[in-house]
Amino acid sequence: xxxxxxxxxxxxxxxxxxxxxxxxxxxxxxxxxxxxxxxxxxxxxxxxxxxxxxxxxxxxxxxxxxxxxxxxxxxxxxxxxxxxxxxxxxxxxxxxxxxxxxxxxxxxxxxxxxxxxxxxxxxxxxxxxxxxxxxxxxxxxxxxxxxxxxxxxxxxxxxxxxxxxxxxxxxxxxxxxxxxxxxxxxxxxxxxxxxxxxxxxxxx
Amino acid sequence: xxxxxxxxxxxxxxxxxxxxxxxxxxxxxxxxxxxxxxxxxxxxxxxxxxxxxxxxxxxxxxxxxxxxxxxxxxxxxxxxxxxxxxxxxxxxxxxxxxxxxxxxxxxxxxxxxxxxxxxxxxxxxxxxxxxxxxxxxxxxxxxxxxxxxxxxxxxxxxxxxxxxxxxxxxxxxxxxxxxxxxxxxxxxxxxxxxxxxxxxxxxx
Numbered sequence: 001x002x003x004x005x006x007x008x009x010x011x012x013x014x015x016x017x018x019x020x021x022x023x024x025x026x027x028x029x030x031x032x033x034x035x036x037x038x039x040x041x042x043x044x045x046x047x048x049x050x051x052x053x054x055x056x057x058x059x060x061x062x063x064x065x066x067x068x069x070x071x072x073x074x075x076x077x078x079x080x081x082x083x084x085x086x087x088x089x090x091x092x093x094x095x096x097x098x099x100x101x102x103x104x105x106x107x108x109x110x111x112x113x114x115x116x117x118x119x120x121x122x123x124x125x126x127x128x129x130x131x132x133x134x135x136x137x138x139x140x141x142x143x144x145x146x147x148x149x150x151x152x153x154x155x156x157x158x159x160x161x162x163x164x165x166x167x168x169x170x171x172x173x174x175x176x177x178x179x180x181x182x183x184x185x186x187x188x189x190x191x192x193x194x195x196x197x198x199x200x201x202x203x204x
Numbered sequence: 205x206x207x208x209x210x211x212x213x214x215x216x217x218x219x220x221x222x223x224x225x226x227x228x229x230x231x232x233x234x235x236x237x238x239x240x241x242x243x244x245x246x247x248x249x250x251x252x253x254x255x256x257x258x259x260x261x262x263x264x265x266x267x268x269x270x271x272x273x274x275x276x277x278x279x280x281x282x283x284x285x286x287x288x289x290x291x292x293x294x295x296x297x298x299x300x301x302x303x304x305x306x307x308x309x310x311x312x313x314x315x316x317x318x319x320x321x322x323x324x325x326x327x328x329x330x331x332x333x334x335x336x337x338x339x340x341x342x343x344x345x346x347x348x349x350x351x352x353x354x355x356x357x358x359x360x361x362x363x364x365x366x367x368x369x370x371x372x373x374x375x376x377x378x379x380x381x382x383x384x385x386x387x388x389x390x391x392x393x394x395x396x397x398x399x400x401x402x403x404x405x406x407x408x
Contacts, residue, residue, distance in 0.1 A: 022233070043246050043250070046274050047274055112255065
């Protein structure tokens with residue numbers, strides 16, 4: 001394959017990636033009424049990765065963490081964002097996302113398609129040091145956003161402090177310091193009545 | 205400074221960075237009517253950096269390019285987005301952005317504040333291999349977006365093909381292959397009448 005064929009495939013993937021800006025998550029950016037899209041969410045995870053890398057347990061390779069968080073939600077272009085507390089959606093999530101990965105990453109030249117699909121699967125498996133840290137950041141960000149929005153999304157969706165704490169546990173695998181911080185946020189959010197008093201959403 | 209003091213500063217910076225999601229650019233994402241915000245724009249540049257790194261002239265360090273594009277627009281939180289074709293805005297841009305950099309990066313612990321401020325200045329200077337490539341991507345992205353949106357933003361703001369070509373020239377410093385591609389896009393956009401026939405915006 002010559003350079004321009006390769007470049008044409010890469011541009012096609014990049015144009016496709018623009019659609020992630022039209023996939024909306026349940027939570028909002030801090031001090032912003034609208035819902036957040038998965039592209040700007042991914043930017044936040046990347047910024048967090050560079051700023052918070054020094055707190056990671058183990059020694060994840062920062063470049064791999066960055067690649068991983070930048071592409072971790074690309075499959076949502078076809079599969080949509082499946083909220084953590086959506087039980088029905090989560091039952092079909094893996095299948096929908098696998099089909100999406102097959103289509104979207106294969107827009108790229110073969111070597112890159114294999115690399116990014118591998119990074120996505122690694123993120124989903126959550127085992128390598130890079131994936132463990134990336135998953136920790138993916139759980140920490142909505143906790144921070146919901147806290148700084150006064151718990152609006154928690155109360156709207158009936159999420160209790162216990163559910164929020166359970167959802168946050170993977171943070172501890174990625175970073176002991178961030179887990180201490182996350183627990184202190186949950187405690188403070190409880191004291192300020194940011195959570196829903198009753199569980200109105202399925203446990204996860 | 206102990207870990208928790210450092211972490212508190214880092215979190216403060218990350219919460220502040222959320223405001224970039226409320227800074228809007230003049231162009232739109234592909235196939236999307238709304239204007240793009242600078243956070244999702246920065247995500248696109250980072251995705252482009254990893255996908256297109258192999259086309260860079262020279263050997264920019266990819267991790268430095270990624271850090272640079274991820275933070276390159278943070279100053280817009282205070283200074284706003286200054287459009288390339290806004291002459292009055294560009295006269296005061298450097299001063300506004302320097303003050304913003306002083307405030308925002310200094311939310312971080314001193315070592316990181318110095319690193320990110322340095323990367324931002326390096327991007328603005330556009331001299332190092334990383335900065336040259338990052339600037340090339342920053343010019344290529346709106347060209348692609350405007351092309352795939354049928355030139356809507358070009359005609360709305362009275363931008364001619366010659367102005368678009370001039371604006372795109374830094375792409376050639378960053379990558380010969382991407383410059384060939386950019387010129388072919390401008391030519392095709394001309395043929396499809398995507399540009400404004402008359403110049404209604406100041407030359408840059």
